Amino acid sequence: MGKKSKKYPAYTSGSVVVNGRTVATSTKDKNNNTISASYNMSDDEKKLYDSIQNGMYNSLNNFYSISDAQRQEWHNQINALRNQGIDSINNIYTPMESNLKNDVARRFGNLNNSVFLDNLNSITDKRAKAVADLSNNLLAIQNDLYNQELQNRMNSLTLLNNLNSVMNNNILAYTGLANTNSNLGNNYNSNAYNASNSSSSAWNSMFANLAGTAAKTALSFI
Secondary structure (H helix, E strand, O other): OOOOOOOOOOOOOEEEEEOOEEEEEEEEOOOOOOEEEEEOOOHHHHHHHHHHHHHHHHHHHOOOOOOHHHHHHHHHHHHHHHHHHHHHHHHHHHHHHHHHHHHHHHHHOOOOOHHHHHHHHHHHHHHHHHHHHHHHHHHHHHHHHHHHHHHHHHHHHHHHHHHHHHHHHHHHHHHHHHHHHHHHHHHHHHHHHHHHHHHHHHHHHHHHHHHHHHHHHHHHOO
């Protein structure tokens, strides 16, 4: 009799072990329908991964939200700059007005004349322009503070995203290696199975040939 064909080997799972710890596995479910690969994070990795995910979630949800504390800080900065600007303007134009009054009063005895009014109007116009320039500068600074805050948040979000990509790529690399190990094992089993069946078929064929030859030999002696 010939040898019986062996049962096809079961699915071989794959794994990756680093420093004694299984970091990734590739398995098939009990119904043999789905092959899945999983990555087993260490406690430290999970803490870092969760922290990155939470950071990205919070950053995206509050990207354009400005807290009351932040607004107050900006308000204080703008007020400080405004006060400095006003002091600088006053330090320039108040002495000019005083000097004009003293000069005109000394020369004409009173301030009710065109010389005083014309020069005073000129000083007033320059002061008004300085105040307008100050207001425009403060508005630009306020916009810069907001834009810089958004840029800082974007930089933080980019950093978190890069860290997330590094961790995900690491996970994909290890799970891919686990799948590769599984494929190598299944290919080996398949080749061994095919080789075994091929050997059995050859043996059966040889047995049949020998049996046929024996039968012919027996008939020749009848």
